[in-house]
Each structure stands twice: as structure tokens, then as C-alpha cells.
Amino acid sequence: MSYDVIIIGAGVTGAAAARELSRYRLKVLVLEKEAEPAFGVSKSNSGIVHAGTQNPPSSLKGWLCVEGNRMIREELAADLGLHFVQCGQLIAVFDLADLPELETIKAEGEALGVKDMRVVDRAWLDANEPNLGPEVKAALLVPTAGIISPYRFVYALIENAVKNGAELKTSAKVAGIRRREGGGFYVEAGGRVYTTKFLVNAAGLRADEISAMAGAPTFTITPRKGEEYLLDKKREHIANHIIFPLPSKTSKGILIIKTSDGNPMIGPTAHDTGDKDDLATTEEGLAEVLAGARRMMPSVSKGDIIAYFAGLRPVAGKDFIIRHESAAPGLVNAAGIQSPGLTAAPAIAVMIADILKKQGLPLEPKDQFHRLRQRTEHLFMSSPEEARRLIAKNPAYGDIVCRCELVSAQEVRDAVRHGATTLDGVKFRTRAQAGRCHGGFCTTRILKIMQEELGRPVTELTKRGPGSEIVKDERK
Amino acid sequence: MKRRELVIVGGGPAGMAAALAARAAGVEDVLLLERDQHLGGILNQCIHPGFGLHHFKEELTGPEYADRFAALVHADPGIEVSLRSFVVKLGKDRELSYLRPGAMEDIQAGAVILATGCRERTREMIPIPGSRPAGVFPAGLAQKMVNMEGWIPGREAVIVGSGDIGLIMARRMALEGVAVKAVIEIQKTSRGLVRNVVQCLEDFGIPLRFQHRLTAIHGADRVEKVSVVRVDDDFKDIPGTAFEIACDTVLVSVGLIPENELLEMAGGAVDRRTNTPVADEVNLTSLPGVFACGNACKVYDLADSVTRDSELAGRMAAKYLGVPA
Ligand SMILES: Cc1cc2nc3c(=O)[nH]c(=O)nc-3n(C[C@H](O)[C@H](O)[C@H](O)COP(=O)(O)OP(=O)(O)OC[C@H]3O[C@@H](n4cnc5c(N)ncnc54)[C@H](O)[C@@H]3O)c2cc1C
Ligand SMILES: Cc1cc2nc3c(=O)[nH]c(=O)nc-3n(C[C@H](O)[C@H](O)[C@H](O)COP(=O)(O)OP(=O)(O)OC[C@H]3O[C@@H](n4cnc5c(N)ncnc54)[C@H](O)[C@@H]3O)c2cc1C
Numbered sequence: 001m002s003y004d005v006i007i008i009g010a011g012v013t014g015a016a017a018a019r020e021l022s023r024y025r026l027k028v029l030v031l032e033k034e035a036e037p038a039f040g041v042s043k044s045n046s047g048i049v050h051a052g053t054q055n056p057p058s059s060l061k062g063w064l065c066v067e068g069n070r071m072i073r074e075e076l077a078a079d080l081g082l083h084f085v086q087c088g089q090l091i092a093v094f095d096l097a098d099l100p101e102l103e104t105i106k107a108e109g110e111a112l113g114v115k116d117m118r119v120v121d122r123a124w125l126d127a128n129e130p131n132l133g134p135e136v137k138a139a140l141l142v143p144t145a146g147i148i149s150p151y152r153f154v155y156a157l158i159e160n161a162v163k164n165g166a167e168l169k170t171s172a173k174v175a176g177i178r179r180r181e182g183g184g185f186y187v188e189a190g191g192r193v194y195t196t197k198f199l200v201n202a203a204g205l206r207a208d209e210i211s212a213m214a215g216a217p218t219f220t221i222t223p224r225k226g227e228e229y230l231l232d233k234k235r236e237h238i239a240n241h242i243i244f245p246l247p248s249k250t251s252k253g254i255l256i257i258k259t260s261d262g263n264p265m266i267g268p269t270a271h272d273t274g275d276k277d278d279l280a281t282t283e284e285g286l287a288e289v290l291a292g293a294r295r296m297m298p299s300v301s302k303g304d305i306i307a308y309f310a311g312l313r314p315v316a317g318k319d320f321i322i323r324h325e326s327a328a329p330g331l332v333n334a335a336g337i338q339s340p341g342l343t344a345a346p347a348i349a350v351m352i353a354d355i356l357k358k359q360g361l362p363l364e365p366k367d368q369f370h371r372l373r374q375r376t377e378h379l380f381m382s383s384p385e386e387a388r389r390l391i392a393k394n395p396a397y398g399d400i401v402c403r404c405e406l407v408s409a410q411e412v413r414d415a416v417r418h419g420a421t422t423l424d425g426v427k428f429r430t431r432a433q434a435g436r437c438h439g440g441f442c443t444t445r446i447l448k449i450m451q452e453e454l455g456r457p458v459t460e461l462t463k464r465g466p467g468s469e470i471v472k473d474e475r476k
Numbered sequence: 477m478k479r480r481e482l483v484i485v486g487g488g489p490a491g492m493a494a495a496l497a498a499r500a501a502g503v504e505d506v507l508l509l510e511r512d513q514h515l516g517g518i519l520n521q522c523i524h525p526g527f528g529l530h531h532f533k534e535e536l537t538g539p540e541y542a543d544r545f546a547a548l549v550h551a552d553p554g555i556e557v558s559l560r561s562f563v564v565k566l567g568k569d570r571e572l573s574y575l576r577p578g579a580m581e582d583i584q585a586g587a588v589i590l591a592t593g594c595r596e597r598t599r600e601m602i603p604i605p606g607s608r609p610a611g612v613f614p615a616g617l618a619q620k621m622v623n624m625e626g627w628i629p630g631r632e633a634v635i636v637g638s639g640d641i642g643l644i645m646a647r648r649m650a651l652e653g654v655a656v657k658a659v660i661e662i663q664k665t666s667r668g669l670v671r672n673v674v675q676c677l678e679d680f681g682i683p684l685r686f687q688h689r690l691t692a693i694h695g696a697d698r699v700e701k702v703s704v705v706r707v708d709d710d711f712k713d714i715p716g717t718a719f720e721i722a723c724d725t726v727l728v729s730v731g732l733i734p735e736n737e738l739l740e741m742a743g744g745a746v747d748r749r750t751n752t753p754v755a756d757e758v759n760l761t762s763l764p765g766v767f768a769c770g771n772a773c774k775v776y777d778l779a780d781s782v783t784r785d786s787e788l789a790g791r792m793a794a795k796y797l798g799v800p801a
Binding site for chain 1: 511560562564573575576577578579580595596598599600601603605606607608609610611614616617620621622624625626627628629630631652691692696697698724725737740748749
């Protein structure tokens with residue numbers, strides 16, 4: 001099988017690149033080692049569409065973030081049917097002596113093109129963010145920041161890319177890369193060998209290994225762990241903005257994060273770890289997150305926590321690495337995509353396309369590019385009128401499977417028909433099992449629907465791919 | 477909006493007892509809404525004996541106990557049972573909405589009884605740190621998988637918590653050939669019934685470790701092992717006592733939480749710690765005409781007591797409705 005471009009990794013970076021390249025007359029293949037897209041870093045992050053503040057004005061990630069933010073706000077969210085909420089962000093200070101630092105952040109943000117920022121005082125905060133604790137004295141308001149569901153963003157990008165002709169292979173781990181005489185690469189994945197003229201490396205935490213495999217061992221990735229704690233949806237309205245403390249030298253600090261699905265989140269920590277598979281949460285992490293969040297909002301309580309996870313930022317120095325590697329002609333790296341990679345992804349994708357073009361890949365637009373993707377239906381986001389219309393159209397939207405998050409049997413079926421093959425895939429697409437009971441009520445029902453849709457015995461169904469089977473044996 | 481005299485949310489033992497008692501007290505029109513495909517609630521998965529000793533003076537299994545009430549409910553023309561009907565909204569003036577396959581219905585109720593039962597506390601609520609592999613189940617979910625679907629979740633299990641559900645599931649898993657390595661309990665004693673400690677653990681040689689706690693779950697895709705440590709009387713870890721247990725399954729049985737999200741939505745007062753309605757008397761809520769009974773009101777050990785108190789709730793609702801006139 002021969003391709004113009006093979007993209008390694010179906011996280012947000014790879015998915016955005018695939019969609020961007022699917023505008024052109026190219027044969028594009030995405031190879032992903034996990035059972036589904038978005039199972040890497042892109043599933044475990046804060047879901048913030050950053051405005052672009054708190055990045056050095058000269059940095060690549062700074063301007064890619066501002067441009068990615070603009071693209072999501074002005075084009076992508078609507079085109080791809082995504083639930084983007086422009087709730088804005090506050091950067092809070094605990095001491096009025098720190099006000100000059102807010103002015104610096106504001107000036108640096110303006111240099112990058114961030115618009116409409118202003119410092120707000122305690123009276124404004126009392127009116128607009130009533131749950132803030134007394135320690136908070138003032139804040140910088142950044143109105144262009146917002147929130148999005150990170151995995152549904154990836155699914156939408158990849159679905160749309162596939163609709164426009166790109167191919168996706170999951171459970172296809174790239175195990176070997178060889179240069180071809182006369183240019184291009186042989187790529188071995190999932191027991192098959194593919195040929196390609198160009199390679200885009202969007203392998204997240206493994207991007208250093210992939211680059212080395214292709215002949216360019218030019219950087220290393222150090223994971224930086226972030227633990228996040230989700231609160232019950234009942235606390236949805238504790239905050240109206242994403243709230244940051246004034247950043248310290250080492251981290252953006254512990255945030256109070258609105259999420260587009262309603263559950264507020266607190267976190268993330270930021271600690272380097274040597275292990276790319278270390279996704280464990282810790283008692284120290286929980287204590288750090290709770291203390292940080294409570295300083296801004298004292299009413300946040302441990303009892304509100306319904307879920308937690310850890311994600312690893314793929315760090316390769318201070319900035320993103322997005323470049324063609326002359327040591328391996330044809331290889332374009334999109335590596336070190338730490339925060340704000342989720343936001344920057346659409347802009348990174350355009351940059352990748354540009355680099356490929358400069359390296360000789362012709363980009364001829366297709367006659368017809370399907371820019372739009374139909375929104376998937378979610379009862380929990382529907383008004384009563386919309387819910388009624390959905391149920392009238394298809395009775396199974398009235399058949400509730402997940403009672404904590406209000407997910408119907410039809411939504412679970414839709415998820416499987418859109419590519420979910422695992423329980424986590426269903427959860428990320430629909431929210432079923434993501435609520436306060438953690439699947440206590442709905443897991444068996446979801447497994448039965450998956451059995452029907454996929455035609456597989458229950459013992460073959462997994463949480464997130466081979467090895468994570470849920471049911472070990474069936475009673476005869 | 478349709479008007480109904482009494483709407484009961486939840487068709488477990490609480491909802492059924494309340495419906496029958498309200499009818500006996502003279503309420504003419506009862507609508508019983510149940511999310512599941514059958515009546516009985518949590519009892520349907522409790523296939524062990526131990527129900528009915530007080531109410532029927534004989535020992536029944538959970539489904540047998542439930543079926544006796546379900547038969548009476550179905551036989552009563554004054555009770556309309558609507559299954560697969562999930563109440564999504566309740567307002568303070570007792571207007572409610574429910575979804576069922578094919579429809580969303582809005583109703584104005586004269587009185588409402590919430591009999592929505594409990595959900596289980598989860599691993600996330602204790603919380604147990606470590607990785608998040610497959611193989612960690614709330615014990616009640618494991619019970620449903622084994623008893624209702626015939627699905628055996630694992631082969632080597634550790635159980636966290638020695639309440640009745642943890643104890644009963646230890647035995648259930650052992651009977652299915654699963655090696656139950658230990659029951660881990662942070663307290664000095666079991667919250668469960670003594671007969672369950674004896675019949676479920678001792679008879680099966682399952683070790684019960686008091687004053688121990690799980691400090692981490694390990695495993696990338698599926699559980700591989702757990703870390704355990706001994707704690708002192710102040711629940712502080714005792715240095716040098718940590719050890720590991722290899723297993724592929726962890727059942728978490730650390731208590732139940734009343735489901736009162738509907739009451740909260742309607743503006744009723746709910747205790748933030750226990751999630752129970754704030755009210756002076758059993759079965760009452762802070763909203764006039766809205767009652768809560770069974771496990772939604774408080775966590776009961778015995779279904780028989782649920783039945784007794786829920787019958788009272790049915791009569792209280794009848795009185796509120798001015799019946800008999
Ligand atoms: C705690 C935390 C919070 C964050 N919060 C935010 C935020 O609020 N806003 C924001 O903009 N950014 C945020 N980020 C950053 C953001 O999540 C990342 O920048 C982004 O997800 C990176 O996406 P990616 O596609 O490059 O990597 P990934 O999502 O990891 O994708 C790489 C993919 O490559 C696959 N892969 C690896 N090796 C191979 C192989 N050999 N063969 C085939 N496939 C392979 C992996 O399985 C994976 O799916 C956060 C990150 C963390 C950790
Ligand atoms: C594992 C376990 C073992 C037990 N063992 C024993 C024993 O050995 N002996 C004993 O006497 N007792 C035992 N009990 C206790 C007893 O079973 C419970 O106390 C009793 O079932 C509680 O009854 P309930 O009707 O309040 O709740 P449930 O039985 O939980 O019923 C609640 C019902 O409400 C429905 N519902 C919830 N929300 C909605 C909504 N929004 N819309 C519509 N319907 C809704 C649910 O689907 C459910 O059917 C056990 C309990 C458990 C969990």
C-alpha cells in the first residue's frame with residue numbers, strides 16, 4: 001500500500017493534520033497504536049481552549065495557540081458540530097502588589113494578538129464570580145478563552161478527515177521505519193508494511209522514539225504528569241470562568257476549570273516523571289490540587305470529587321518542535337506538543353501542510369471538500385423541545401441507559417456506529433459511565449448493546465483495548 | 477399537562493409498598509414510574525436468602541420477596557405501572573417530566589413519593605490512588621453481572637469493605653470459583669451482620685483484615701495487584717506494614733448513597749454529607765407534598781424495614797391528599 005503522507009498518531013495533532021491534508025488530492029493514512037483515536041495525551045487534559053496568554057511572545061506555541069483559538073472559535077466548532085463554550089478566563093492575584101504582573105501578562109498576550117483583556121477588581125469579581133474566596137483580590141479577564149470536550153474534538157476531526165478520504169488504522173503500532181531509496185519511507189505497523197513519500201510524526205509521548213526510528217534522533221521527550229480531579233455535575237455553577245492563579249515560575253498553578261460537559265474540574269499538577277506509562281494519581285497530588293483550588297474557592301470539598309485521572313504532557317524543551325528533519329528527508333515532526341497543544345492543533349495542522357508543501361508535496365485542493373460534520377445528538381445538552389423532537393424521530397432516544405448523565409440507548413448505539421469499540425470509547429463519546437455512579441447502573445446495559453452492535457461475546461469486550469477485558473468468564 | 481393524584485418514582489420494595497398502602501388508605505389514582513424493565517429494584521439481583529423474616533415470617537430470596545409485592549401491584553387497577561420510564565425532572569410544585577421509549581411526558585402530581593433507592597459509593601470517592609485499569613467494580617455492579625447476566629468479572633479478587641454487600645459478594649465470587657484473596661476493612665469491626673461474617677467468610681476460609689486499607693491499585697490494562705497497609709486507631713499508616721496482593725479484580729463495597737438528585741433539583745433540602753433529605757420525620761422532605769421513602773430516605777439494612785416505613789409513606793401521602801375525604 002502506497003501513500004503520499006502517513007501520519008503516526010491519532011491524537012488531536014494527528015487528527016487535525018489528517019483533516020487539513022484531506023482538503024487536498026492526497027492519499028493519507030493515519031496509524032494509531034491504540035484501539036481508538038484520542039486514547040493518548042489527548043484524552044486526559046483540561047479541555048481548555050486557551051486564549052494564548054502566559055506564553056512568551058516570541059514562542060511558536062504562543063502564536064499557534066492564539067491562531068488555534070481563533071480557528072476553533074470562528075470556524076471549527078461550528079463546522080464540526082462541537083460544543084465550544086467561550087466562558088473566558090480569569091487570572092487571579094492574592095495580593096494587590098502583584099497587579100503589575102497581570103499587566104505584564106496582558107502586554108505579552110497583546111503582543112501575541114490576544115484581544116479584549118482587562119483587569120477586574122474585587123467588586124466585579126463579587127458580581128460575576130461569587131464563590132471566590134476572600135484571598136482573591138483582583139484578576140485579569142481574558143474573554144477569548146473557552147472550553148471544549150477534548151476527545152469529541154479528536155473524534156470530530158478524524159471522522160471528518162475520513163469522510164474526506166483519509167484512512168485510519170487503529171491497533172496499528174508503528175514498529176519499524178526504513179528509508180526508501182529514491183525518497184520516502186517503508187513503515188511497518190500492525191504486521192503490515194506501508195510505503196509513503198512523507199511521514200508526519202504526531203506520536204505524542206513516543207515522538208522521540210518515532211523520530212529516531214526514522215533516522216532523526218534529534219530530541220527526547222520527558223513526560224510531565226498532571227493530575228486532575230472532576231467534581232459532581234451538581235457543582236456545575238461554582239465557577240463561571242476558568243480560573244487560574246497567577247502563574248509561578250514552574251507551573252500555571254492549580255486551576256478551577258469549567259468543562260463543556262458540566263462537571264467542574266480542579267487541577268492539574270505538574271511534575272516530571274521518567275515513565276511514559278505512569279498515569280497513576282497520588283495522595284500527594286490530591287492534597288496539592290485540593291489546597292490550590294480551595295485557596296481560590298474555599299467551598300470546594302473533597303466530597304464533591306467523583307472522578308480523577310492523570311495525563312502526561314510530552315515535553316521536549318520549552319517550545320513545540322514542528323519542523324522538517326534534514327537528517328531524515330520527508331519526515332515532519334510535530335513533537336513536544338505539551339499544553340496548549342489541544343488549542344493549537346488546528347494551527348499546527350496548517351503549519352504541517354505548509355512544511356510538506358515546501359518539501360515538494362503538491363497541495364491541490366479537491367473539487368469537493370466536506371467542511372461540515374453533522375452534530376451528534378446528546379440528550380444531556382438538549383432542551384426539552386429538542387429532546388421531544390429526537391424521541392419522536394427515534395423512540396430509542398427515550399430509553400435511558402445512564403441515569404447520572406442522561407444518556408439514551410440510541411446514543412450508545414450511535415457511538416458504536418461512529419467507531420467506538422471499547423467501554424472508554426463509548427464513555428468519551430456519550431458520557432455514559434462518566435457520572436457520579438461510575439457505571440454502577442449502566443455498565444451491563446452498555447455491554448449488551450455493544451455485544452449486539454459489534455457481534456462479539458462479552459468476554460472480548462474491553463475497557464480500552466486488548467488486555468483490558470471486563471468480564472473474564474461466562475457461566476455456561 | 478396531565479394531572480395525576482399520586483406519582484411514585486421508583487419501583488423497588490419502597491415504591492411498591494408505598495403504592496399499595498396509599499391505595500389501601502383510599503388514594504384512587506397512583507402512577508408508579510420505574511426506570512428498569514421490571515419492578516423489584518435492587519432486590520432482583522439479591523438472589524441470596526435473608527428477606528422477609530419480619531414481614532412474611534419466612535425466609536425468601538430478594539426476587540421472591542419482590543415478586544410478592546409486584547403481583548399485588550399489577551393486580552390493582554388503581555395503580556398504573558409504567559416501566560422503562562425515567563424521571564428526569566421534578567419541580568417544587570410537583571410538576572415532573574419523564575422519558576420512556578418513544579415519549580417525553582409531563583405531569584402535574586397531587587403528591588410525589590420519591591423511592592429512588594441508593595447508588596454505591598465508588599473507588600473514586602474514598603479515593604483509592606493508583607492506576608485506573610479494567611477490573612475495578614463497585615460490588616453491587618459485580619453482583620448484577622454475576623447474578624443477572626452470568627458474567628464472572630475475574631479470577632482472583634480482593635474486596636474492599638466488609639459491609640453486607642462486600643461479604644455477600646465474597647461468598648458469591650467464591651461459589652463461582654473465583655479465588656477471593658482477602659476482604660480489607662479499615663475499621664476495627666465489620667459493619668455487616670454477624671451471620672454474614674460467619675456464613676460468607678469464615679465458612680469459605682476468606683481472610684478478613686481489619687484496620688487495613690488499600691493504598692494503591694496497580695496494573696496498566698487490567699488490575700495486576702493492590703498495595704495494602706495496616707493502620708492504627710487514628711487511621712494512620714503504620715510504617716513497615718505495607719504489602720501487596722496479586723489479583724485481577726477489586727470489588728469496592730464502601731457504602732451506599734441515597735439518590736436524591738430529583739429532590740435537590742426541586743429545591744428540597746438535602747444533607748450534603750449523607751445525601752439524605754433534611755426533614756424532621758422519616759419519609760418527609762422540606763417540600764410539602766413531596767415524600768421520600770426506602771433507601772432514598774436513609775440507608776436500610778433490611779428490606780422488611782423498607783417495606784414497613786414505606787407503607788407509612790403511602791399513608792402520609794394519602795393524608796396529604798385529603799384521603800379519605
Ligand atoms: C494534564 C494535562 C492538561 C492539559 N490541558 C490542556 C488544555 O487545557 N488545553 C490545551 O490546549 N492543552 C492541554 N494539554 C496539552 C494537550 O493535551 C496536548 O498538547 C495534546 O493532547 C497533544 O496531542 P498529540 O496528538 O500531540 O498527542 P497524543 O494525544 O498523545 O497523540 C499521540 C498518539 O500517538 C500514538 N502513538 C504513539 N506511538 C505510536 C506508534 N509507535 N504507532 C502508532 N501510534 C503511536 C499514541 O497512542 C497517541 O494516540 C494538557 C495536557 C495535560 C497532560
Ligand atoms: C447488595 C445488597 C444486598 C442486600 N441484602 C439484603 C438482605 O440480605 N436482606 C435484606 O433484608 N435486605 C438486603 N438489602 C437491602 C434492601 O435490598 C434494600 O434496602 C431495598 O431494596 C431498598 O429498597 P428501595 O425500594 O428503597 O430501593 P431500590 O430497591 O434500589 O429501588 C429503587 C428503584 O428506583 C428506580 N429509580 C431510581 N431513580 C429513578 C428515576 N429517576 N426514575 C424512575 N425510576 C427510578 C430504580 O430503577 C429502582 O428500581 C440488600 C441491599 C443490597 C444493595
